[in-house]
Structures are given as structure tokens and as C-alpha cells.
Amino acid sequence: MSSSLETLLEKIDKERDRHLSLGKEMLAADGAKMFPLDLLAVAVLNRSLSNSSAFTQLVRANNYLAAASLVRLQLDTFLRFFASYRVGDPHEFATSVFAGTEVRKLKDRSGSFMTDRHLVETVASEFRWAPSVYKATSGFIHLSDKHIYSTIQAASDDGTFSMLIGSDPDRFPSNLWVEMAEGFIAATDALFLYLEGWVVTKANPHLVQAIKERADEW
Numbered sequence: 001m002s003s004s005l006e007t008l009l010e011k012i013d014k015e016r017d018r019h020l021s022l023g024k025e026m027l028a029a030d031g032a033k034m035f036p037l038d039l040l041a042v043a044v045l046n047r048s049l050s051n052s053s054a055f056t057q058l059v060r061a062n063n064y065l066a067a068a069s070l071v072r073l074q075l076d077t078f079l080r081f082f083a084s085y086r087v088g089d090p091h092e093f094a095t096s097v098f099a100g101t102e103v104r105k106l107k108d109r110s111g112s113f114m115t116d117r118h119l120v121e122t123v124a125s126e127f128r129w130a131p132s133v134y135k136a137t138s139g140f141i142h143l144s145d146k147h148i149y150s151t152i153q154a155a156s157d158d159g160t161f162s163m164l165i166g167s168d169p170d171r172f173p174s175n176l177w178v179e180m181a182e183g184f185i186a187a188t189d190a191l192f193l194y195l196e197g198w199v200v201t202k203a204n205p206h207l208v209q210a211i212k213e214r215a216d217e218w
Contacts, residue, residue, distance in 0.1 A: 001060070002174045008181035009056045015188060019049040022195060029203040036094035037084060038202075041195055044081045048074065048191060055184055064172050064180075065140060071184045072137035075130070078191040079119040085194060086114065086122065127190050133183045 023045050026038060051074045058067040080097075084090040086108035096106055104115045112118055120134045155161035164171070 002178070005059070005174065005177050005181060008178065008185060009059060012052050012056050012181070012185060012188070015052055016049060018192065019045050019052075022192070022199065026195070026199045026202065029199060030205055033202075035202070036091040036098070037198060040084065040094040040097060041081065041198055044077055044191065044195065047077050048188060051077065052184075052188065059177065059181065064177070068137055068180055069140040071133065071180055071187065072141050074184055074187040074191075075133055075137065076116070078187050078194070079116060079123065081191060081194055082123055083108070083114045083119055085197075086119075123190075127186070129183070129186055130190075133187065137183070 023042060026041060027034075051070050055067055055070045055074070058070065080103050083103050083106070084093050087093045087106070088109055093106060097103065103119075104113060106114055108114050108118075108122075116134070120130050123130050
């Protein structure tokens with residue numbers, strides 16, 4: 001494993017405290033009141049923390065296929081919390097999710113269904129890396145050509161080839177491992193940006209009300 005990859009994995013490992021401290025700050029805000037979006041945010045934090053722990057373990061075990069699928073799951077975690085910012089009432093959105101409604105069946109403020117593709121296209125203006133990470137990792141979720149090609153070790157001009165079942169530390173170039181870790185970190189940082197935005201909003205209800213009143217005057 002390259003030193004640059006290990007540095008990225010250590011960064012992900014250290015995010016555990018960030019997950020826990022933000023969760024505590026959020027639940028204590030506004031006199032420890034609980035809102036539907038708090039429940040969604042806790043679930044998001046828990047999933048993100050679980051993904052982070054599993055991701056670093058899988059990379060260190062040279063399990064490229066499983067690790068790559070977690071990058072897509074981490075992006076999915078971000079996109080679904082981002083969706084709460086795209087609706088008129090985030091608490092109503094969170095309640096619908098609790099009730100089992102799929103996010104892709106809910107509409108944003110523009111009236112568009114919030115499919116994965118729509119959310120990726122929407123967030124791309126702020127995070128230009130999102131479409132490429134989404135495209136590169138989606139194939140790892142369902143059995144696809146990525147899984148087939150990953151088993152091929154070598155191919156000859158005469159049509160013969162060799163295949164491998166198992167993990168080979170040299171199967172994937174080091175730059176692919178680094179790019180994968182960077183994609184995971186980017187998705188996590190984007191998620192925290194929006195989680196922290198909710199914490200600030202919850203902790204300062206008077207400012208939110210003032211902004212709404214000013215908007216009504218405009």
C-alpha cells in the first residue's frame with residue numbers, strides 16, 4: 001500500500017470523532033428539541049460512520065470490489081440528505097422517508113422527482129466531482145461488467161485468458177485505490193457540509209425566522 005493511500009485511510013479513520021461530536025451538538029441544539037430531520041440526520045451519521053469503518057478495513061484487506069461499492073453507498077448517503085434541502089418542508093420529507101416512501105418518488109421544489117440521477121445533476125453545480133464518482137461507482141452495486149472484467153488477469157491475442165477468484169494486491173493500480181479513497185472523502189465532506197448546515201439552522205431559530213420575514217418583505 002502506498003503512503004499516500006494510507007494517509008487518506010488515516011484521515012477517514014479520524015472522522016469517527018467528527019461524526020460523534022456533530023451528532024451530540026445537533027441533539028443538544030435548541031434546548032435539545034427533536035425534529036423529524038434530526039432523526040434522519042442521526043440515521044445518516046450512523047450509516048456514514050459504518051461505511052467509513054468498513055471502507056478502510058476493506059481497502060487494507062485489498063478488497064477493491066467491496067470497497068468501491070461503499071464509495072457509491074457513501075455518495076448515496078450524501079445525496080439523500082441533500083434531498084432534504086431541495087424540498088419545501090424538510091421535516092415533512094424526513095417523515096415521508098420514515099414512512100417508507102422512496103426518495104425517488106418524492107418531488108423537489110421544482111416538481112421534479114428526486115431520482116439519483118436528478119440529485120446528482122442538481123448537486124453537480126456545487127460539487128463537480130459528483131457525476132464522475134456516481135458514474136464510476138454505480139456499476140459496483142449491481143452485478144455488472146465491472147465485476148466480470150475485474151476477474152480477468154491477462155488476455156492473449158489468440159483468445160485465451162486467465163481469471164482470478166480472490167484478492168490480488170497488484171490487480172488494481174495504486175492510483176485507482178487513491179482515487180477511490182479520495183472519492184469517499186469527497187462524499188463524506190459534502191455530507192458534513194449539509195449536516196453542519198442543519199445544526200446551525202437548528203441552533204439559531206431566531207435567525208431563520210428573521211430571514212423568512214425579510215424574504216416575505218422582498
